[in-house]
Amino acid sequence: MIRPRSLQWRLSLWLGLGMTLLWAMAAIITVQMLRQEMDEVFDSALEETAQRILPLAALDIIDRDGEDTEQRVATLRQHDEYFTYVVRDASGKVLLRSHSADLAIFPPFSGMGFANTPTHRLYSDAALQGNLTITIAEPVAHRRMTAAHILLGLGLPLLAIIPLSLAGTWAVIRLSMTPVRIFRSQIEARGGGDLAPIAADDLPSEIGPVARAINRLLDRLKRTLEAERSLAAKSAHELRTPVAAALAQAQRMIAEAPDEATRERAEDMQIALLRLSRLTEKLMQLARAEGGRLLAERPVDIGAILRMVAGDFGGYAAPTGRIELELPDAPVFTMIDADAFAILARNLIENALKHGSKDEPVRVTLSEQRILRVANAGPGVPDETLARISQPFERGQSLTKGAGLGLAIAKTIAAGTGGRLELFSPREGRQDGFEARFSIRE
Numbered sequence: 001m002i003r004p005r006s007l008q009w010r011l012s013l014w015l016g017l018g019m020t021l022l023w024a025m026a027a028i029i030t031v032q033m034l035r036q037e038m039d040e041v042f043d044s045a046l047e048e049t050a051q052r053i054l055p056l057a058a059l060d061i062i063d064r065d066g067e068d069t070e071q072r073v074a075t076l077r078q079h080d081e082y083f084t085y086v087v088r089d090a091s092g093k094v095l096l097r098s099h100s101a102d103l104a105i106f107p108p109f110s111g112m113g114f115a116n117t118p119t120h121r122l123y124s125d126a127a128l129q130g131n132l133t134i135t136i137a138e139p140v141a142h143r144r145m146t147a148a149h150i151l152l153g154l155g156l157p158l159l160a161i162i163p164l165s166l167a168g169t170w171a172v173i174r175l176s177m178t179p180v181r182i183f184r185s186q187i188e189a190r191g192g193g194d195l196a197p198i199a200a201d202d203l204p205s206e207i208g209p210v211a212r213a214i215n216r217l218l219d220r221l222k223r224t225l226e227a228e229r230s231l232a233a234k235s236a237h238e239l240r241t242p243v244a245a246a247l248a249q250a251q252r253m254i255a256e257a258p259d260e261a262t263r264e265r266a267e268d269m270q271i272a273l274l275r276l277s278r279l280t281e282k283l284m285q286l287a288r289a290e291g292g293r294l295l296a297e298r299p300v301d302i303g304a305i306l307r308m309v310a311g312d313f314g315g316y317a318a319p320t321g322r323i324e325l326e327l328p329d330a331p332v333f334t335m336i337d338a339d340a341f342a343i344l345a346r347n348l349i350e351n352a353l354k355h356g357s358k359d360e361p362v363r364v365t366l367s368e369q370r371i372l373r374v375a376n377a378g379p380g381v382p383d384e385t386l387a388r389i390s391q392p393f394e395r396g397q398s399l400t401k402g403a404g405l406g407l408a409i410a411k412t413i414a415a416g417t418g419g420r421l422e423l424f425s426p427r428e429g430r431q432d433g434f435e436a437r438f439s440i441r442e
Helices: 007-062 140-176 178-188 208-256 260-290 302-312 338-355 406-416
Strands: 084-089 094-097 113-116 120-127 132-139 295-301 323-326 333-336 362-366 371-376 420-424 434-439
Touching: 007 084, 007 094, 007 120, 007 132, 007 140, 120 140, 132 140, 140 178, 208 260, 295 302, 295 338, 302 323, 302 333, 302 338, 302 362, 333 338, 338 362, 338 371, 338 406, 338 434, 406 420, 406 434
Parallel strands: 323 362
Antiparallel strands: 084 094, 084 132, 113 120, 120 132, 295 333, 362 371, 371 434, 420 434
16 A cells, blocks of 8 residues: 555544544444343343243143143234244143244253254243243344344444544544645745745644744845855955956057057957956846845836847847847736846847857747747757756857856746746757747746
8 A cells, every 4th residue: 555645644544544443343342242232131031031921821721621732822913923932741742832833943841041052042941840841932043133233223324424534534634734734835835035934823833843943944044145145246346346447457558558469468458357347247147136136016018128128239120130029019017027037138138149140130039928038040059058058157068258147147037036947959940049938927
């Protein structure tokens, strides 16, 4: 038997089985006690019947005036006769018997008291100093049938009570487990960036310590992550000023270089500083994405935001533009923060422009179902590379230089907003290229 993993089903199963076993044992013990009591009642009825019939039979036989023929008691109407009897004299001659008594079932008188045959329970008694005896017989089948009726009368209610008890046990346990299910639902509904404490006021005493331990763990994680994010954000912010100053000095050196060698070194310095500036900007975006404040207070038209982001790359609507933008006719409203969506879209488009083929445009599509697709042409990405390029500082096989943070930032924003970022290669409907698909929560 497969043991259920649910605590609710385990409790219901074992309590139900235990209750069923107890009911069955109680029923068996009750039946045994009832059979003993029933045997005592039937034996008492046999004895009482014999003691009542024997004096009457003695008077009847004495009043016969010497007639010694056997007499059979006539019946007034047909009925089931469970007790039959015979009256004999000292020699064993039958003097009186009930109308349906079968002499074959009555053995010779051997003494007063109870006796058993394979088919009947017998009771014998004597009067007139042993000159007159009576034996009463009751079919054993009668007692068995009576016991079966009692057992049936006891078992039928149990057949109804046991399922009701099991259902009641399951319902009570399910009702008692409601706080645990609510606690579980709160944990399951949490996004990756939500580390707020979980309400655990109504939990049972056995689960309460677990909930408090989880809340303490969440609090430690929150403080640790906030410290890391704060350090990254502050570091990136503090780097902007000296990087900008160094970039200005490099540009001045280029303008004032006395010779070509000095100018080339200054240009190399400028390229390195520009790369450092872009890395600083990406780090600030990543810290912003990991900050958790990614949802807006009111619905935002992400179609208008996407149009502005694509326009920042220049000339997307012109014939020579590298971006093909496709937006639905109606506005597309979601609860995602406008800046967060702009950062995500910018990184996806920038990634496609940087790593895609220069001969085909980047296709940017937003559907009414709140699905953003950014697809570019170019060589396909192997599956093992596709599985890891959304990690920070991971780069694909492209020779184009980059920080390796664009897809990581987009993935972090997607997770923080409850959406889903999926990467495909080749792109949908083609044999080459790369596609990023962002499904936005309503």
